[in-house]
Amino acid sequence: MTGLVSRTNDVECALSSVSDDTHYLRVRLRQERPIPLDVELDCGRGELLALVGPSGSGKTTILRCIAGLHRAEQGFIACDGTTWLDTGHGINLPPQRRSVGFVPQHYALFPHLTAEANVRFALGRLPRSRRAVRANELFALVNLSGLEGRNPAELSGGQQQRVALARALARDPAVLLLDEPFSAVDQVTRRKMQRELAQLRERIRLPIILVTHDLDEAVSLANRMVVLHRGRSLQAGSPAEVMSRPRDAEVARLVDQQNLFQGEVIGRRSDSDRTLLRWLGYTLEARLAPAFPAGSQVDWLVPPCSVVLHRQHRSSRGDHWNSVRGTVAEMLVLGGTAEILVRVKGTVNCDAVDLLAFSVPTRTAMRYGVAVGKPITVSLLADDLHIMPPTTRQA
Known part of the structure; x- marks a missing residue:
């Protein structure tokens, strides 16, 4: 018209x-x-x-x-x-x-x-x-x-x-x-x-x-x-x-991205287009971020939809799955969806703690035995890990 x-x-x-x-x-x-x-x-x-x-x-x-x-x-x-x-x-x-x-x-x-x-x-x-x-x-x-x-x-x-x-x-x-x-x-x-x-x-x-x-x-x-x-x-x-x-993290918060964290770029995989990121002692693979050289302090995020729940007692399928472990801090059932908050503690040489949010169908949470206080393992999909400039720190 x-x-x-x-x-x-x-x-x-x-x-x-x-x-x-x-x-x-x-x-x-x-x-x-x-x-x-x-x-x-x-x-x-x-x-x-x-x-x-x-x-x-x-x-x-x-x-x-x-x-x-x-x-x-x-x-x-x-x-x-x-x-x-x-x-x-x-x-x-x-x-x-x-x-x-x-x-x-x-x-x-x-x-x-x-x-x-x-x-x-x-x-x-x-x-x-x-x-x-x-x-x-x-x-x-x-x-x-x-x-x-x-x-x-x-x-x-x-x-x-x-x-x-x-x-x-x-x-x-x-x-x-x-x-x-x-x-x-x-x-x-x-x-x-x-x-x-x-x-x-x-x-x-x-x-x-x-x-x-x-x-x-x-x-x-x-x-x-x-x-x-x-x-x-x-x-x-x-x-x-x-x-x-x-x-940056400001925009991420305005569009309601929950999983915002701080980390350090430690390099790049020689055999793939992946940036390597240190977080809570874990080494994670992320989407290639050439603007950040090794040693860069950065903010990063992973969307809740890119957090994959593991079955209990099942080993991860390799480092590229970005497997991390924690404890269920909260689970809120909203109809057919279970909103889960995981307390991820640092590895042996790291005492820091961060909270990771994601959701799964309620029936999946029940089948996998997810409950507050229980250990849990999840994977963070590397293609969806997004690295950003660090938030300006106040002196």
Whole structure:
């Protein structure tokens, strides 16, 4: 549906060199207050970019800057070759001249208007005779046909969200901005609407920027994600890359990686592309990390899904399995999953202790005899051990 992309050729302003799909939307923002920002991001046509980070990290402010509702102290925003903001050259298009569809967190529907009237309000650019037809097309697009005559108070949270989305699309935007769009709906509705958004993305082929606190939502929906903290963009990449290869321990904590440890690089296996890592007296194999020579103090992580439980009394299958031993410190059964915390004590020449988290199906934990206080052996998959620069130590 290429008609959803507005060209705004009548806008007389400087043009950036951005015209390809990869960098269809480019954003650079800097400010000290009211919320500090130091952000760079881009979003391609047909791509969904998720902004994740704790409350106060500037996610909503970024959307407001793109929409023209807030002006950063310094910044540049360009979309489809048109510059919307360039503080260095005095360019700052008002919201009505930016081709943006914005769905705010609480939808901001007019309570005294029907769902159809809310959508038709955004169709003022069309001849009156075309507005009803276009409104019906949009209601069909967001799976809300038949509810056009209801007021917002007569609609569920999910239905209100669909009305807000239809109204945003009524502007034929070049960019779609979604601020926590599923926060007000129950889990069943949330999952259904996430699927609908994934389908809609394929149909409208717009750059979509999604603000969310839900990491699972970002991982399942986004082509790429940006991790934000205190207004800074710390890392951008595919969800798989950011989750499994965070830039440093700060990013790892923000994406809820539990197994963060400190170690020392001791070399490289001569017969394989593996970095050797010393931890609690164990020698572990990790994914090759050529940036860290022998002797480097590093942070490292292993995702819980890459911790493999051994059967009791069964020997490990070699050093490359990164076999480590410990004692079960905690086991919490949550339905079909057992969340296990292992106290790993150092080897003979190391007195340090670390806690290692992982989960297995509850039936597996029962079959293997896992219980608090019992010894346990696990393997850490070498391909998933990720080495990072060391956390800056306070003097």
